[in-house]
Structures are given as structure tokens and as C-alpha cells.
Amino acid sequence: MNATRAIDLEDADGLLAADRDGLLRAASSAGAQVRAIAAAVDEGALETLRSSDRARSVIWVAGRGSAESAGAMLAATLGGAASAPITVLSEAPPWVGPLDVLVVATDDPGDPAIVGAAATGVRRGARVVVAAPYEGPLRDSTAGRTAVLAPRLPVPDEFGLCRYLAAGLATLHAVDPRLSIDLAALADELDAEALRNSAARDLFTNPAKTIAARLSEHHVALAGDGAGMLALARHGSSTMLRVAHHVVAAAGLADAVVALRSTAGFGSGLDQAASSADALFHDEEFDGPLPERLRVLALTLTDDRTVTAARVAGLDDAYLVTAQDVPDAPQPSTGAGRAEQQLAVLAVRLEMAAVYLRLVRG
Structure with a gap:
């Protein structure tokens, strides 16, 4: 039996060749x-x-x-x-x-x-x-x-x-x-988001590929604060399962913060996972493998970014995700303004991340 060749997120040709079901086109x-x-x-x-x-x-x-x-x-x-x-x-x-x-x-x-x-x-x-x-x-x-x-x-x-x-x-x-x-403005913004997430763009300027990389080989929770963001988190969780066959939890931000603080040594459960300092000096040859850490993607509206950032401050495994996040892009996105537009943009980003996660797994 031939082993399935792993595909790198930077390999645009490999990603397109692996997309035999047209998932990238559907997500775009x-x-x-x-x-x-x-x-x-x-x-x-x-x-x-x-x-x-x-x-x-x-x-x-x-x-x-x-x-x-x-x-x-x-x-x-x-x-x-x-x-x-x-x-x-x-x-x-x-x-x-x-x-x-x-x-x-x-x-x-x-x-x-x-x-x-x-x-x-x-x-x-x-x-x-x-x-x-x-x-x-x-x-x-x-x-x-x-x-x-x-x-x-x-x-x-x-x-x-x-x-x-x-x-x-x-x-x-x-x-x-x-x-x-x-x-019409919403459609234009969604087209722009799909273009930012196209297979030809490298990992560090592609928000969807960045999310896919953070999801890969980790226990991950999508967290949101408020009914709209919770609905988006549930949609992202469902899409990851249905498209990428990858289990991702959906939770309220407060629950995710409690879980992160407990595993980071700020609260109960100190014996269940290593702290950041422990991980820095950990040697697998002598100490054995580290327990797999929880990673949280905190979905938030642009206007709520400052408040959300304060709530996850000091947590190394928490990452903010907003509609305006375009890592190292030469021309940063202006982002969608209205809340429903931002939710739609983030939904497209999560859907394309799910597709990339499926394609790299073969």
C-alpha cells in the first residue's frame, strides 16, 4: 500500500492538486x-x-x-x-x-x-x-x-x-x-477574504492557513463571547468536523480562559500539565513527552479586541482572531465594519482553514 504523501501548507501546487473535490472553490x-x-x-x-x-x-x-x-x-x-x-x-x-x-x-x-x-x-x-x-x-x-x-x-x-x-x-x-x-459591499468583502486566503499566498500572509497551522496536532477550542461569536464558534467547530474530520471544541470565552489558566498553573490542575517555564527547560529524553496543551482561538469583533485581549493576557496558548487580522500582509485589510460582516468574513476564514487542514492531511 502506498503511503499518503503529506502536503505542506506552503505548497500551493500540491494543495490545488489534492483538492479533487473542489473544496477550495466551494469555500471561496x-x-x-x-x-x-x-x-x-x-x-x-x-x-x-x-x-x-x-x-x-x-x-x-x-x-x-x-x-x-x-x-x-x-x-x-x-x-x-x-x-x-x-x-x-x-x-x-x-x-x-x-x-x-x-x-x-x-x-x-x-x-x-x-x-x-x-x-x-x-x-x-x-x-x-x-x-x-x-x-x-x-x-x-x-x-x-x-x-x-x-x-x-x-x-x-x-x-x-x-x-x-x-x-x-x-x-x-x-x-x-x-x-x-x-x-454588494458584503460580497466584495467576502471576495477579498477569499483572495487573502488563496492557496498561492504563503502561510504568514494567509489568515486561513495560519489558523490551519495552529489547529494542526493540537487540542483546540474556538471561543467566543456573546451570542453571535458563540454561533460562529459552533459553526467553525462543525465545519472542522465535517470538512477536515478534525475535532475542535466550541466554548464561551470565560470557560476557555478558566481551562487555560488551570493548565498553565494559574489555578487548579497544576499537576495536569506543564507550565510555560517547565516547557522551556523540558528535555524529552529525561522527562518524557510533555502533555498536549490546550490551544484557544478567541474569536472577537474588532471593537471588542482590546477587552478580549485583556481577558487572555498572560496566556501563551490563546490567540485572538478578528476580521482585520491579516498577518504580515503588505497592504493590511481595512476589515469589515458591521458586526454581521465581520462574522461572515470570519466564517469564510474558518471554512477555508478547514479545507486546508483536510488537504494537508491527504
Whole structure:
């Protein structure tokens, strides 16, 4: 049996040759997915949502995966600014009615919970948006009485979060035109992020490759503070498992800090791992191998970077990750400004890191 040749992250040709399933292209398509949603909106896909009557609520129904994460991010970032509260559920609530906007988001048009939610919304007179393939039972149950934002690009669900985000942003803007939503700017930012993470760029100027290198051969936790960042951490953890077949924990920042301090000797558990000083003078020939240390990637918004940095100060195995982080780039990125844009940028970065981690493992 021939051994699988390991591929280095700096080997652009090797990475591209190993990408037989087109994962890099799929992970780089976030900008195109957002533009497809914008094109559908320009064609009038959401005209039925526009009304002089103010919506009582926006209900986001998603069963699992990227759609659920996108709903949590939308609620966390825009819940306080939108004129109607945003609720994320796994099925249609019993109180849904004509004053509500119901968004069903999934990659499976045969999901019974999603089909049932859409049918309930239509039957009770709610304004229903389908952010899913409009076919099969989902189409049959709604009989054309919905606004449809079906995917126009065939992309695996693990790379579809930005499409769901764009569908949610477009829906919120249709319901509340006062919200400042610019899908074209979001698409441009995601394209720029994909370019920064392209295989041809070396490790020290490629944020996704940098994350992949930090994840490799370590126990790693993605940590976030707040609902939006926690949703991003869960999405990153899920993507790492589904794409790279690599187990990465998702946790709140407070929990991750406690774990790091205990393993670094600042709290309980001093006997469970070596401190930084111990590691410096450790000799494997005499002392045996060091216990594997926990490494934490702290995901944070640009405005929260200073606070997050203070919380992980003194912890050698904690790394901050923000949308503006472009290591040693000749022209540093200006970064995405709005919170939902930063979350989308970081989602693309984590997705591409998962692809690189899979490719280098063969």
C-alpha cells in the first residue's frame, strides 16, 4: 500500500492538486452566493414582504447546521436594531399569524419540521420566505404563496452560511427599509477574504492557513463571547468536523480562559500539565513527552479586541482572531465594519482553514 504523501501548507501546487473535490472553490464562493441573493432581490423576489403594516416579529426557522448558525448571528447582531424582534426556532410557533414574517432556512426541502413550518405560516397568513431549495414537499406544501430565495449555486451546506446570512439580511431590509444593508459591499468583502486566503499566498500572509497551522496536532477550542461569536464558534467547530474530520471544541470565552489558566498553573490542575517555564527547560529524553496543551482561538469583533485581549493576557496558548487580522500582509485589510460582516468574513476564514487542514492531511 502506498503511503499518503503529506502536503505542506506552503505548497500551493500540491494543495490545488489534492483538492479533487473542489473544496477550495466551494469555500471561496461566499461572495458569489451573496451576489446571487442580491440578484434575486433585484428581480423582485421579496416584493410580497413590503407592506405599510409593521411586522410584529421575524421568525427564523432552521433545523440544523449553517442555517441555524446564521439565524443566531442575525438575531445577535441586528436584533436590537430591527423594528421587529428576531426569533430563532426549530419549528413554527403556535402564535404565528398575519403580522409575522416567517423565514424557513434549510438545505433539505424534505425536512418535515421545515415543511410543516412553511405550511403553517402560509395557512395562517404570515409572510413566508423560503431560503431553501424550492422543490419537493416544501414547494408542494406552500403552493407558490411564498417569497423564494432559493440557492443558485450548488454548494455543500457547510459552506452555505453566508448565503443564509444574505437571505436574512435581505429579508430584514425588506421588512424594515431603515436598516442599512448593503449586500454588494458584503460580497466584495467576502471576495477579498477569499483572495487573502488563496492557496498561492504563503502561510504568514494567509489568515486561513495560519489558523490551519495552529489547529494542526493540537487540542483546540474556538471561543467566543456573546451570542453571535458563540454561533460562529459552533459553526467553525462543525465545519472542522465535517470538512477536515478534525475535532475542535466550541466554548464561551470565560470557560476557555478558566481551562487555560488551570493548565498553565494559574489555578487548579497544576499537576495536569506543564507550565510555560517547565516547557522551556523540558528535555524529552529525561522527562518524557510533555502533555498536549490546550490551544484557544478567541474569536472577537474588532471593537471588542482590546477587552478580549485583556481577558487572555498572560496566556501563551490563546490567540485572538478578528476580521482585520491579516498577518504580515503588505497592504493590511481595512476589515469589515458591521458586526454581521465581520462574522461572515470570519466564517469564510474558518471554512477555508478547514479545507486546508483536510488537504494537508491527504
